[in-house]
Amino acid sequence: MKPKTKVTLGVLTFVTAAAFTPIYDIFIKDKIDSVKVVVVKPGADIEKSERLTENMFLIERRDKKDLIDEVLYPDDLPSIIGYDASQLIVSNSIVSKKMIDFDNLVPDxxxxxxxxxxxxxxxxxxxxxxxxxxxxxxxxxxxxxxxxxxxxxxxxxxxxxxxxxxxxxxxxxxxxxxxxxxxxxxxxxxxxxxxxxxxxxxxxxxxxxxxxxxxxxxxxxxxxxxxxxxxxxxxxxxxxxx
Structure with a gap:
């Protein structure tokens, strides 16, 4: 390979890498290190024994390292609607199945x-x-x-x-x-x-x-x-x- 060609390929590789790095950091890395989960809407806590409705929740990406046991994913959201909260669920927090009274053990x-x-x-x-x-x-x-x-x-x-x-x-x-x-x-x-x-x-x-x-x-x-x-x-x- 001619020296000029090597130099050209080297420059192209550097430019490509330099251009790809911010794209990776902004668009790709976030998707690899995070996942969509169910969270409580900001600004309003869900009280213990409160009946759950769809408008209480959002779907957001959260870092995988921040996930909790039995976290709820987007497909799980319909399965909790109509049940009661088994505890206080604070605003903007990730929702877990453990927070839901599936067995109706919380008095109404x-x-x-x-x-x-x-x-x-x-x-x-x-x-x-x-x-x-x-x-x-x-x-x-x-x-x-x-x-x-x-x-x-x-x-x-x-x-x-x-x-x-x-x-x-x-x-x-x-x-x-x-x-x-x-x-x-x-x-x-x-x-x-x-x-x-x-x-x-x-x-x-x-x-x-x-x-x-x-x-x-x-x-x-x-x-x-x-x-x-x-x-x-x-x-x-x-x-x-x-």
């Missing part, structure tokens, strides 16, 4: 909902495999039957006989369990894996403890109905899976 204050305790002394019988996020039906067992019943199971928990006159119709249906706790106020989970409604029955049998108390979501009307049966009518609660 506008409906009078709150987390209400069901203590062990209120309960006649319940499945030992109940876990957080389960849905339950609550039946009543009257005081006379409780006094007459001498049946016990292997755990020492009395169980009513399969009598249609006892379990006629649930007092409350489809109640969400927020926590299932043992007598030390610790959550009962599966020894292997998550203690959720998606767990297999075999996993549920290996519990970290024996369930004593429950915490459930009830509105004021249902809570008063429940307490009336327990306090005034002296009934006990028989709890089953929904």
């Amino acid at each position: 204050a506008s409906e009078g909902e709150a987390i209400r305790p069901i203590m062990s002394e209120m309960i006649y019988a319940q499945p030992g495999s109940l876990r957080r996020k389960d849905r339950i039906d609550i039946y009543l067992v009257d005081e006379a039957f409780v006094k007459e019943s001498n049946n016990t199971n292997v755990d020492g928990v009395r169980e009513p006989e399969a009598d249609a006159s006892i379990l006629k119709k649930p007092l409350l249906e489809n109640v969400t369990v927020v926590y299932a706790k043992d007598s030390s106020n610790r959550e009962v989970t599966n020894e292997v894996g998550e203690g959720t409604a998606k767990s297999s029955e075999s996993e549920r049998l290996n519990a970290t403890g024996t369930i004593s108390d429950l915490e459930v979501i009830l509105n004021e009307e249902d809570f008063q109905k429940l307490m009336k049966e327990i306090i005034e009518n002296k009934n006990k609660l028989y709890i089953t899976y929904n």
Whole structure:
């Protein structure tokens, strides 16, 4: 190759590299090091339990090094609309699936909902495999039957006989369990894996403890109905899976 040609190629290479560098920095590097994600619109926080709507969010590019666990990408946005925020989500922040109450475990204050305790002394019988996020039906067992019943199971928990006159119709249906706790106020989970409604029955049998108390979501009307049966009518609660 002639010296003149080498010089010309060298100059062209230098000029091309010099021209490409700002193009790379401005247009290409940003796309390589960043990704589009769902963020909260600037200027407005999303409060805990607030219902999510599409106009609360934007799609923006953020540095990959700034991404958080279970980050929401643009295709994920429709899947969160209509659910509630499980925590405060601040303005201009990246949104994670962990911030969304997919399981309806956050009470809706506008409906009078709150987390209400069901203590062990209120309960006649319940499945030992109940876990957080389960849905339950609550039946009543009257005081006379409780006094007459001498049946016990292997755990020492009395169980009513399969009598249609006892379990006629649930007092409350489809109640969400927020926590299932043992007598030390610790959550009962599966020894292997998550203690959720998606767990297999075999996993549920290996519990970290024996369930004593429950915490459930009830509105004021249902809570008063429940307490009336327990306090005034002296009934006990028989709890089953929904």
